[in-house]
Amino acid sequence: MIPWQHLDTAKVPGDGTELKLMRRGTEYSIMAGPIELMNSRLSGSEEAMATLAFERIGQRPKARVLIGGLGMGFTLRAALAVFGPDARVVVAELVPAVVAWARGPLAELHGASLDDPRVTLHQGDVGEAIRAEEAAYDAILLDVDNGPGGLSRKENDGLYSRNGLAEARQALRPGGVLEVWSSTRDSDFTKRLKQAGYAVEEIGVRAHKGRGARHVIWMAARPG
Numbered sequence: 001m002i003p004w005q006h007l008d009t010a011k012v013p014g015d016g017t018e019l020k021l022m023r024r025g026t027e028y029s030i031m032a033g034p035i036e037l038m039n040s041r042l043s044g045s046e047e048a049m050a051t052l053a054f055e056r057i058g059q060r061p062k063a064r065v066l067i068g069g070l071g072m073g074f075t076l077r078a079a080l081a082v083f084g085p086d087a088r089v090v091v092a093e094l095v096p097a098v099v100a101w102a103r104g105p106l107a108e109l110h111g112a113s114l115d116d117p118r119v120t121l122h123q124g125d126v127g128e129a130i131r132a133e134e135a136a137y138d139a140i141l142l143d144v145d146n147g148p149g150g151l152s153r154k155e156n157d158g159l160y161s162r163n164g165l166a167e168a169r170q171a172l173r174p175g176g177v178l179e180v181w182s183s184t185r186d187s188d189f190t191k192r193l194k195q196a197g198y199a200v201e202e203i204g205v206r207a208h209k210g211r212g213a214r215h216v217i218w219m220a221a222r223p224g
Contacts, residue, residue, distance in 0.1 A: 004029070007105055010097030021101055028072065028106060030098075037146065040109055043074040045205040045215040046143060049179050050078035052203065052219060053139040056177050063087045066137045066171075068126035068159075069144040070098050073110040079141075080116055089119050090137075092126035094144075099123060127159055130171045138176045140168055147182035147216075148189040160189060165196035165220075174224025182216040193220045 007021045019037070022029040028040040038046070057063055063083060067075055070093035079089055091114075093099055099121065102110045114121060122129050126144060148160035158164045160180070168178050178198065180189075185202070193200045198220035205215050 008097065008101065010095050012095055019095060019097070021097075021105065023105070028109070030071070035146065038071050040072055040106075042213075043072070045181065045217065046071070046074035047078035048203075048205045049075050049141045049143060049181060049217055051082055052217060053079070053141060053177060053179060054082040056219070056221070057138040057175070058083060060138055061086060063138045064136065065089045066126070066129055066140045067091045068129075068140070068142040069093065070102060070121075071143065072106060073102060073113055075141060075143060076119070077111065077113050080113055080118065083118070085118070087118055089116075090122055090129060091119060092122040092124065092129045094123075094125055096123060127164070127167070130159075130167050132171075134170050135173045136171055138173055139179065140172060140176070141179045141181075143181040147184055148180055148186055148218075160192070162192060162196060165193060165198070169197060169222050172222040174222060176222050178218075178220040178222070180218045180220070182218070183213070185216050190218065193218060196220075197223070199223060 002025045004022045004024045007023050010019045012019060017032055020031045022031060030037045053065065065079055065087065067089060070076065070091050076091055102114060113119065130140065142159060172178060190200055190202055201219040203217045203219055205217055
């Protein structure tokens with residue numbers, strides 16, 4: 001078996017969690033300690049976030065989408081594939097090295113997505129982008145942890161708190177959707193979304209285009 005090669009290490013701003021970029025042949029992995037955050041062979045559920053959002057709000061003129069977490073670019077590329085030329089996509093990525101990896105060792109995965117004229121890169125906390133404007137987005141897609149908790153960065157807990165969900169709701173236009181990716185189900189988070197005033201669906205999606213582990217996407221709509 002081909003051994004894993006450690007390509008680079010990056011520190012997450014804030015609590016200093018270390019991210020490691022690993023490669024094994026043509027396969028790439030980003031790790032937080034012993035936990036794999038993403039793998040280049042498993043893109044199905046990340047891509048589903050974009051296609052599910054398009055099904056809900058893609059027909060709106062000049063749809064505006066906020067993606068929290070660049071990662072390996074699967075959600076961004078899928079969004080650019082389905083949304084029209086008048087859409088605008090903001091990608092918030094906190095870790096500068098992840099952006100550097102996108103233009104370096106992971107450039108083949110990302111393609112020209114970051115150079116698409118519809119894309120704006122926000123190098124910083126996605127929470128800042130959420131709080132910056134009210135009624136600014138038709139969809140907010142959060143894939144910054146392995147679920148509704150601050151795995152990669154403890155400060156991310158605030159995104160999934162009652163206050164954080166209220167801030168996301170304010171940032172959405174009426175009828176807009178908040179999507180949250182998770183590797184596992186969390187009934188408490190479903191309850192918290194409903195208490196925050198969202199109409200909630202919990203959608204099971206496969207890790208790799210119809211097969212593999214089952215992940216969860218919460219589709220939480222702002223009424224209106």
